[in-house]
Amino acid sequence: MKFGGTSVQDANAIQNVINIVSTRLKEKALVVVSAMSKVTRQLLRLAELAEQGNKEEVLKGIDSLKERHFEVASQLLDKENIETAKTEIAKLLSELQSFLLGISEIRELSDKSQAKILGYGELLSSWIVTLAFNKQGIKAKRLDARELLITNNNYLSAKPDIPLSSKKVKEEIVIGYKEAEVLVIQGFIASSTDGDSTVLGFEGSDYSAAIFGSICNADRVEIWTDVDGICVTDPRVVEKPRSISALSYEEAAEMAYLGARVLHPYTIEPCRAKNIPIYVLNSHNINYTGTIVDNARHEEITALAFRSDICLIRIDLPDFGQVTDALNFISQQFKQYNINISLLNTDTSAIILTADKQESIDEACESIRQKYSLYIEKNKAQISIVGRNISKKTGLIDVINKISPNAELLSIGAKQMNISFVINLEDLDHTINQLYKEV
Numbered sequence: 198m199k200f201g202g203t204s205v206q207d208a209n210a211i212q213n214v215i216n217i218v219s220t221r222l223k224e225k226a227l228v229v230v231s232a233m234s235k236v237t238r239q240l241l242r243l244a245e246l247a248e249q250g251n252k253e254e255v256l257k258g259i260d261s262l263k264e265r266h267f268e269v270a271s272q273l274l275d276k277e278n279i280e281t282a283k284t285e286i287a288k289l290l291s292e293l294q295s296f297l298l299g300i301s302e303i304r305e306l307s308d309k310s311q312a313k314i315l316g317y318g319e320l321l322s323s324w325i326v327t328l329a330f331n332k333q334g335i336k337a338k339r340l341d342a343r344e345l346l347i348t349n350n351n352y353l354s355a356k357p358d359i360p361l362s363s364k365k366v367k368e369e370i371v372i373g374y375k376e377a378e379v380l381v382i383q384g385f386i387a388s389s390t391d392g393d394s395t396v397l398g399f400e401g402s403d404y405s406a407a408i409f410g411s412i413c414n415a416d417r418v419e420i421w422t423d424v425d426g427i428c429v430t431d432p433r434v435v436e437k438p439r440s441i442s443a444l445s446y447e448e449a450a451e452m453a454y455l456g457a458r459v460l461h462p463y464t465i466e467p468c469r470a471k472n473i474p475i476y477v478l479n480s481h482n483i484n485y486t487g488t489i490v491d492n493a494r495h496e497e498i499t500a501l502a503f504r505s506d507i508c509l510i511r512i513d514l515p516d517f518g519q520v521t522d523a524l525n526f527i528s529q530q531f532k533q534y535n536i537n538i539s540l541l542n543t544d545t546s547a548i549i550l551t552a553d554k555q556e557s558i559d560e561a562c563e564s565i566r567q568k569y570s571l572y573i574e575k576n577k578a579q580i581s582i583v584g585r586n587i588s589k590k591t592g593l594i595d596v597i598n599k600i601s602p603n604a605e606l607l608s609i610g611a612k613q614m615n616i617s618f619v620i621n622l623e624d625l626d627h628t629i630n631q632l633y634k635e636v
C-alpha cells in the first residue's frame with residue numbers, strides 16, 4: 198500500500214492512512230510512504246542553495262522542515278511517541294544540515310550528493326507514520342529502504358537490481374512480521390551496490406511500491422493518492438473528469454508514459470510481469486472503489502494524457518540520405534543530458550521531434566547546431582489521445598483538426614494505442630477541455 202505526498206501531508210492525512218491500513222492488518226500490508234507533500238521539492242531547493250553557498254537560507258530551510266515535522270508529530274502522537282519522533286527527526290535534520298553546510302563550503306553539488314539530500318523527506322515521513330501506528334496500539338516496524346533496495350549508481354534515476362534486492366527484501370519482511378503487525382518503508386530511496394544513497398527519479402515511490410510488491414509476490418499493489426483513481430484526464434485541468442474503473446497494463450503504461458502523472462511510468466512493468474493487479478485509490482475518498490489495472494480485457498478507454506514540459510525541434514539536413522547519421526548524433530547528445538524524445542517524424546531532408554528538459558535543451562543542442570540548421574520552439578505541449586484501438590476510431594483526426602487546426606507532428610503511436618500532436622502550451626487547458634467534451 199503506497200501513500201503519496203498528499204496522503205501524508207499533515208496530521209489528518211496520516212491519521213487517515215492509519216485508519217485505512219488498520220482495517221486490513223490481516224492482509225499483512227507493507228506500507229510504502231512518500232515524503233510529505235512539497236518536501237522533496239524543498240530539499241531540491243536547499244541543495245541548490247547550498248551549491249550557491251547560501252548558508253543562511255539553508256539553515257532557514259532546515260528550521261522550516263523541522264517545524265513542519267515537529268508540528269505534525271505533536272498533533273498526531275502521544276507523549277512517549279512525540280519524544281521518539283522529535284529525537285529521530287532532529288537526528289536526521291542535523292545530519293542533513295551538516296551535509297548541506299559541507300556543500301556550501303565547497304560549492305559543488307554532485308548527483309551523488311543530491312540523491313542523498315533528496316531522500317530525507319521519506320526518511321522523515323516514515324518515522325512519523327510508523328510512530329502513528331504505534332500510538333494507535335498497532336505494532337509497526339520501520340524498515341530502511343536503503344538497506345533493502347539496491348540499485349546501480351545512476352544516483353538520481355537509479356535502476357534497481359532485482360536479484361540483489363530480492364533476498365534482502367524477503368528476509369527483512371519475514372523478520373519484520375515476526376516482530377510487528379505492520380511494516381513501514383520509504384518509497385523513492387535506495388542505495389547503490391557501493392552503499393551510497395540513490396533515488397529512483399522524481400515521483401518514484403510508485404515504482405518502489407511496484408518493486409516491493411513484485412518481490413513479495415503481493416496479492417495486489419495499491420497506490421493511494423488524492424484523486425478518484427485513474428481518470429479520463431487530469432482533474433487539475435478538467436473539472437471532475439470521469440474515473441476509469443478498469444484498464445489494462447498496456448493502456449495504463451501508455452497513459453503514464455505520455456504524461457498522466459497519477460502513476461509513475463515504471464510502476465506497471467514489475468506488476469505486469471507477475472500479473473499483480475494495481476489498484477489506484479483515493480485516500481481522501483475511501484468509499485471510491487478504485488481503478489484496477491490488470492491484464493483482463495476491459496471496456497475500451499479513450500483517455501487524454503499530456504506533457505507540458507516539451508519543446509519542438511526541427512533539424513534541416515544539408516543533403517539527402519543523412520537521416521540515420523543525424524539521428525544517431527542527436528541521440529548521443531541528448532543521452533548526455535538525459536533528454537527524452539517522445540514524438541519524431543522524418544523525411545529525406547529534415548527531422549522534427551519533441552524533447553523534454555527545456556532547461557538543458559540549448560546546451561544539449563550546441564554541438565548539433567554546429568553540424569545542422571536547427572530551430573527550437575519552447576513552451577509547447579504534447580497531447581495524446583490514448584486507448585487500445587484508438588487508431589481505428591473514426592472521426593478523431595477530424596475532431597483534432599477542428600479543435601487544434603495548428604496542431605503539429607500529428608501522429609499515431611507505434612503500438613496504435615495513441616494519437617498525439619503538439620500545440621502551444623498556452624492553449625493546453627482549453628484544448629484538453631474541448632477534447633474531453635468531444636472524445
Ligand code: ADP
Pocket residue numbers: 200201202203204231400421422423424426427428429430431432433456457458459460
Ligand atoms: P502522489 O503524491 O499521491 O504520488 P501525484 O501528484 O504524483 O500524487 O499524482 C496524482 C495526481 O496526478 C493527481 O492529483 C492529478 O492531478 C494527476 N493526474 C494526471 N493525470 C491524471 C489522470 N488521468 N487521472 C488521475 N489523476 C491524474
Ligand code: ASP
Pocket residue numbers: 201202231232237238318384385398399400401402403
Ligand atoms: N518524494 C518523491 C517526489 O516527490 C517521490 C514520490 O513522492 O513519489 O518526487
Ligand code: MG
Pocket residue numbers: 201400403458459461
Ligand atoms: Mg506520484
